[in-house]
Amino acid sequence: MKQSVSLTVNGRPVETTVEPRLSLADFLRLELRLTATHLGCEHGVCGACTVLIDGEPARSCIALTVSLSDAQITTLEGLADDPAMQVIKQAFHDKHGLQCGFCTSGMLISTRDLLKRTPNPSENTVRNGLSGNLCRCTGYQGIVRAVLKAAEDLAAS
Amino acid sequence: MKPAPFSYYRATSVEDAIAALSGADGMAAVLAGGQSLVPMLNLRLSPVDHLIDLRPIAALSRQEETPEAICYGALTTHAAFEDGAVPDGTNGLMRYAASHIAYRAVRNRGTLGGALALADPAADWLTTAVALDASVTLTGPDGQRYLAITDFVVGPYYTQIAEHEIIDSVVVPRRSATERWGYYKVAPKVGEYAKSLAVALVDSEKASARLVIGAWSDVPLVLEASAIALLDGAKKNDLTMVVQNELDLKMPSLSPAERRLHTATAVRAAEQTRS
Numbered sequence: 284m285k286q287s288v289s290l291t292v293n294g295r296p297v298e299t300t301v302e303p304r305l306s307l308a309d310f311l312r313l314e315l316r317l318t319a320t321h322l323g324c325e326h327g328v329c330g331a332c333t334v335l336i337d338g339e340p341a342r343s344c345i346a347l348t349v350s351l352s353d354a355q356i357t358t359l360e361g362l363a364d365d366p367a368m369q370v371i372k373q374a375f376h377d378k379h380g381l382q383c384g385f386c387t388s389g390m391l392i393s394t395r396d397l398l399k400r401t402p403n404p405s406e407n408t409v410r411n412g413l414s415g416n417l418c419r420c421t422g423y424q425g426i427v428r429a430v431l432k433a434a435e436d437l438a439a440s
Numbered sequence: 441m442k443p444a445p446f447s448y449y450r451a452t453s454v455e456d457a458i459a460a461l462s463g464a465d466g467m468a469a470v471l472a473g474g475q476s477l478v479p480m481l482n483l484r485l486s487p488v489d490h491l492i493d494l495r496p497i498a499a500l501s502r503q504e505e506t507p508e509a510i511c512y513g514a515l516t517t518h519a520a521f522e523d524g525a526v527p528d529g530t531n532g533l534m535r536y537a538a539s540h541i542a543y544r545a546v547r548n549r550g551t552l553g554g555a556l557a558l559a560d561p562a563a564d565w566l567t568t569a570v571a572l573d574a575s576v577t578l579t580g581p582d583g584q585r586y587l588a589i590t591d592f593v594v595g596p597y598y599t600q601i602a603e604h605e606i607i608d609s610v611v612v613p614r615r616s617a618t619e620r621w622g623y624y625k626v627a628p629k630v631g632e633y634a635k636s637l638a639v640a641l642v643d644s645e646k647a648s649a650r651l652v653i654g655a656w657s658d659v660p661l662v663l664e665a666s667a668i669a670l671l672d673g674a675k676k677n678d679l680t681m682v683v684q685n686e687l688d689l690k691m692p693s694l695s696p697a698e699r700r701l702h703t704a705t706a707v708r709a710a711e712q713t714r715s
Contacts, residue, residue: 286448303448303491304481325441326479333545339519340545344441345478349448350471350493396544414630415543 290354292317293361301348308332308343311358319359319388323417330416333389334358340396359388367395370440371433380429382420389416394430404434443481447490454499454579454608457492462581462604464490470606471495472515472554475546494606500553502609503527509614511577514553514607522547529614530572533621533639537568540623543631553607556589559659561596562633564625567654570662571639574612580605593659619643622712624705625655636701638709642670651710653687653702661690663706670710680707 285300292315301310306325311317311334320343323329327345334343335357362368371394374380381387390413397404397412404412409430410423418426451457451470461468466489471477473495480486494500500515503526510529520526521538528534541547541555541564555565556576569589576592578585581604592600601607615621622640627633634655641650649671654660669682683706687699694702 284447302445304443304445306442306478306482309442326482327475327546328479330543330545336549339548341549342475342545345474345482346549347448347471347474347478347491350450350474350495352450352496393545411630412544415545 286349288349288352290348290351290356292356293358303347303349305348306344307334307336307346307348307351307356310348311343311356317358317360321385321388323385323419328417329386330389330393331386333392333416335392335396340393359391362392362395365395366440367398367437370436371395371398371430374433374436375426375429378429378432379422379425381425382418382422386416386418386420390418390426394433397430398434398437402434402438404431406431441482443478444484444487446481446488449490449492450496451492451494453497454606457494457497457606458579458581458604460490460492461606464492466490468492472557473517473550474554475542475550476554476558476560500608504609507614509611511609511611512552513609514557515551516553516610518542518547518550518552518555519544521552529612531615531617531619531621533572533615533623533641534568534612536623537564537639540564540625541631546631552610556592556610557599557601557607559593559595559597559599560633561657561659562635562637562655564634564637566593567637567639567652567660568623569610569612570654570660571641571650571652572612572615573650574610576610577608578602578605579608584608586611590659590662595659596657615641616643616646618645619648620713622709624709624712626701626705636698636705638702638705640667640670640706640709640713642710642713644671647671651683651706653706656691656694656698656702658691663687663690666706666710670713676707676711679710683707683710 289298321331323331468490502513504511518538626636637654649667651667
């Protein structure tokens, strides 16, 4: 049986009814057509579906939409005008931080949060901080370089 | 990777949650952070007909301080410990343990109470709670009861939580300021569940020591003889022998590789207390 829930997605209030088993990831992709959020493993391991719930990164594949009453959801689309995200995207572009791009949305959101909490990270901090995001192209060298460059660029801006 | 259908109920208070649990026909489960339960729902490993969400209950996110202990509401998140957003009485041990659980996106939502309720032997909080002599407050239809963590957990994924009970809070005694701790985890990939985990606590002024091994096939194991050797200042090689002997005695089922692994983990945690 569907149940009502009201939440905010990328600043837009959404009032809807959902099946309790509907994940936030499926809700974003299938109902709101916000397809920047990708689904990899669908059990909280790969990090591709990472979004911000009330400003904090969370796995949208293991968040139930029905439980997110009054929550503020931000997806990569909602960060299009975010100054930090623009710097991070450019760094991923410059340092070959993506190959197929499947993991990139989650990588970008995790990177933004990591650099917010640790503005001047060591390589080790970056590797640990992004350990919850898997890249099946194994393009980690480029990703780590991109994050380190983003940190430098953010500090300079 | 989609859960089977279930009903969802947003509990407004602890009493309301217990009433919902008691009144449910079929399999009911409470939802805290959902970082283990929802994956299991997705994988259809956990048959749940009714899900009762505890997150709206503000009382379960409270922290209370007394001179002897700190009481953490069951919904206190790992990230709250990691960020130092909640009081600490363990000289930073809980903060360190929390910051090594899974990944930040998981720590933002995963909770102390949820982790202990699951009682995964390889999880960080269970072994840490045993090392710290924590206790668990359970609330059910007949009121509250308090269990020492070692009475609370009876086996892997197996606790004393009765059918209509929930964890209200976790009480962690304040440690003395002179105590030193060590925490060593073996996980081939950062953020994965541990293959072996050890917590050591030594306070030479109070002549107390504790050494606990987790992430083996049973509940965390307290190594008393090894803790005494550690307190007596046994050198690394001697300590290794004592740990090995104690493991042989208490974990006779270990394979030679597991025995070496857990011995090394315990000794490294112990060594951290004197570095």
